[in-house]
Amino acid sequence: MQHQQRLAQARANAAARAQTQARAQAVRARAQQERANAAMARADEAERKRYEREAKAAYVEMRQAEVDELNEDLALEYGEIDGLLALTLDLDDYVDLEGLKVRAMHPPFPRWDLETPRPAPLPTPVPEAPVFIEPPAPTGLFGKKKKFEEAQQRARAEYEQAWGQWAAYRDWIPTQDAQQAQEHATLEEGRIKLLAAERERYDAACAVREAEVAEQNSSIDTLIAGLGYGAVDAVQEYVGIVLANSLYPDAFPVEHEAEFDPATAELTLRVTVPAPDAxxxxxxxxxxxxxxxxxxxxxxxxxxxxxxxxALHQVALRSLHEIFEADRRGLIKAISAQIGPEANDPATGRQKFIPLVAVAAPRDTFMEIDLSGVVPLATLQHLGAAVAKNPSALTAIDTAGVRRS
Structure with missing residues (x-):
């Protein structure tokens, strides 16, 4: 599957490069014309005529570049249609079902901010207790004792006031610390509850993703087991995966319907292609x-x-090739295919599937053919296919006489 994607990307890159080159040529031609027009506007009469000729030539070149771009796109489209069979021959159409299993991809937990606890408040520090400071002895000849006693009284009063304030603050600290601790505990409790709720929501979303992945992987395991037993549903589902993985050009989309008969190990295939007028x-x-x-x-x-x-002939061979190559177990012993468009039946005017190619091929016979060197119509005739001589007329073929080689 990855190889198909890489090849498809390579083809897309090549087409993009070709388109880019054509567009670049058109841009250069347009710029050349603009330069010629600007020069003509600045020139005198003699030069004006020369610049006019150059401007006309540049315009013609620009228009021709546009045509070249259209033709390049057309050639790419026709090249893809003409190479429908070759597009698949370098690919391995086998699909490794184990490779289709997936792993659940979970986004990071969005509320990571709730996972970090709030820091606990620090205890309020107790300041140093005030210390009584003896006032200095007074100086002078008279009244020293009285002055000293008065100074001591003032110092004692100030000390006692400071001590009272300090003691009140000291006694208030446990209450303050307890209040801060309670506020912290309340906030932490809220954080933990919110974290639990967010984690539960996140885990539930992860569980849904895990369940979806488990269901998908379980279905793949069931498909693998079913293929091991050759179960009808498993074979048809695997064929559907293989054909859905087949890349067709946008100009020629193809759809498949398949039904497996376990009694004969034959796959009946209907391939719907565009009508001729598409x-x-x-x-x-x-x-x-x-x-x-x-x-x-x-x-x-x-x-x-x-x-x-x-295109019809190539689609017929390509469809058989992709299925047989992808079926490494050899569960499908033969394929009976009809290829045609859903279109208005010229005979009835009603929309219906009109078979234009019908082919039935045993696996062993088909796998002996080297498709890289065949003419598709000759290969279909070799396989005993019924092929419309003029498919554009939308006249359905008779599918009853298709023989298996």
């Missing part, structure tokens, strides 16, 4: 200088019919 019938684009128009050249009816018929 394909473009343009041979190419060209620029008409006289009328300044881009006109289309149409393919001949023969060429358009041949391209459509070739």
């Amino acid at each position: 394909l473009r019938t343009i041979k190419g684009f060209r620029y008409v200088k006289a009328s300044d128009e881009v006109v289309e050249t149409q393919l001949s009816k023969t060429a358009a019919n041949e391209r459509y018929a070739s």
Whole structure:
């Protein structure tokens, strides 16, 4: 599957490079014309005529570059349709079902901020207790004793006041610390509850993802086990995976329906392709200088019919090849396929599936064919297929006479 994706990406890259080159050429031509127009506006009469000629030439080159881009896109589209069979031959169409198993991818837990506890409040420090400081002895000749006693009284009063304030603050600290501790505990309790709720919500979402992955992987295990027993549903589902993995061009989409008969080990396949009128019938684009128009050249009816018929033949062989190659167990012993569009039946005017190719091939016979060197129509004839001579007429083939080689 990864190889198919890489090859498809490589083809897309090549197409993108070709388109980029064509567009770059158109851009260069447009810029050249703009430069010529600007120069002409600045020139005198003699130069003006010369610049006018150059501007006209640049314009023609720009228009031709546009045509080249259209033709490049058309060639890429036709190349993909003409190479429908070759597109798959370098690929291994086997699908490793174990590789389809997946692992649940969980986003990070969004509330990581709740996982860190709040820091506990620090105890309030107790300041140093006030100390009584003896006042200095007074100086002078008279009244020293009285002055000293008064100073002592003032110092004692100030000390006692300071001590009272300090003692009140000291006694208040346990209450304050207890209040802060309670507030911290309340906040922590809220954080823990919210964390638990967010974790539960996150775990529930993870469990849903895990269950979805487990269910998908279990279905793959069931499919693998069913293939081991050749169960009808498992074979049909695996074939559906293989064919869904087959990349067809946007211009030629293909759909498949398959039904497996365990009694005969035969797969009945219906392949729906676009109707003939869904394909473009343009041979190419060209620029008409006289009328300044881009006109289309149409393919001949023969060429358009041949391209459509070739696409049908290639799709028939490609479908058989992809299924047989992907079925490494050899569960499918034969394939009976019908290829055609859903279109209005010319006979009834009603929308219906119109088989234009019908082929039935045993596995052993088909796997002996080297598809890299075949002419698809000749291979279908070799397999005894019924093939519409003019598929564009949408005349259904008779599928009753298809033989198995």
